[in-house]
Amino acid sequence: MAETEGQEQPRRSFDWNLLHTFMVIVQEGSITRAAERLLYRQPTVSNALRRLEEQLGKRLVDRGPGRFELTEHGSVLYRECQEICGSIGRLRQLLDDDGAELTGHLTIHMASHVAFSPLDETLAEFHARHPKVSLDIDIGTSSHVIASVLAKQATLGICLVHEKHPRLDYRLLYREHFGFFCGPRHRLFRRRGLSLEDLGGENFVSFRTDQLTDALRPVAMLRAQLPEQGPTVGTSSNLEEVRRMIVAGLGIGPLPIHVVEREVRDELLWRLPPYEEPPAVDIYVVTNPRATLGRAERLFLDALIARSGVEQLGPLVLPGNRRMAP
Structure with missing residues (x-):
């Protein structure tokens, strides 16, 4: 009209x-x-x-x-x-994509505890093939990641998801399990045969999203089972800082089990109960279907999805209704 x-x-x-x-x-x-x-x-x-x-x-x-x-x-x-x-x-980036040697920029926003080998392999292979594509990885809370993807400030987000936003697409990358740990200065270090009841009343260190209404709800639910809730003496959105406070002996706290395997072997951390059926948290790759991706962004996203074994995105629609295969 x-x-x-x-x-x-x-x-x-x-x-x-x-x-x-x-x-x-x-x-x-x-x-x-x-x-x-x-x-x-x-x-x-x-x-x-x-x-x-x-x-x-x-x-x-x-x-x-x-x-x-x-x-x-x-x-x-x-x-x-x-x-x-x-x-x-994003206009400059899209207009600079002239179909010659692949250039561009990738902006990935992630939660701090993402340890996923297919992502590392995708980054290595993509850089080897397209060395002129630059990369920026921003670490923040899962809510920050979602907001950035929604605002088209990020090519993609990788994070925990509590509630799915109707305007975004979510694809499950992997499931990670959280365990409770303490550091060498803690009284429970090297103690064996412990039960969940032995953790009652202990000082706690955790992520800011360790809430019943947030992304680490499974961890919060497990904490609620303790016979006595000890005080939370330290919080952070960054895994490295949560780990630092646990190792320093401020309190016990949750960490992704597969991420801290080396620290456990080196006895910088000690695994605490529960030893069976630890809390599970799903990690998603989040994209905005309303965002027009540049060629480099689309190729990287397709490569990550293919390597991760999750559902493949549809073909990229270019101006003039031309289509580009991944």
Whole structure:
């Protein structure tokens, strides 16, 4: 349907830079901090928010002394801004893909405890074949990974999944099992014949997602079976830091069993009960079907999926309805 002149005029006069400024304001939760990040003066950022609200005819942020809250309209706009700005940020990469020697950039967002040999093998083989493709791996919480893929800021995500977002695709990579461990300074180190009851009341170290409502729900459920819940004395989103606190003797805590096999052999860590049927957590590769992938991104994703033995993606649709096989 052809657009009327009235429909075209708002689009032509709209300042799309305001969306980026709005996204930064929300991320920083403050006009002042947003101005510092954008290297603008505070009145400039405040005026940008006012202009955006005027152009849309909606109040986006409720502000006051000690208060900064998105309105319902502001929340809707922020979700859309993430996707819009993610798409804009990918334009240069997509336009640079001219079909000559493969170039481009891969952005992978992962949870910190992903230890999966097919991923390592895919990275090695892909780099050997396409050395001009650059790579960025960002480590964060599973919720951060999901948000990045949803906003098209990541080629793919690899993480734990508590609830599946309806706008994303999920493919199971592997299942890992968590065990409880302690370090050499802990009183339970080298103790044999322990039961789950022996862990009651102990100081605990864990991941921030070790919650009944989050990605490590199976671990949280096991903790709930302890006869006495000890205090949580340390948390982190990073496996290395959780492991550091356990080895340092701050408390006992969960770690992926296959990831710490060497530390157990070297007696830097000691496995605690339960020894049978440890909590299982599924690790997924997460993609955004609405994101237009560059050739390098698509080839890498197809290679990872093929090597991992999960369901293959469909063929890549290129401009002009041309199709490219993996």
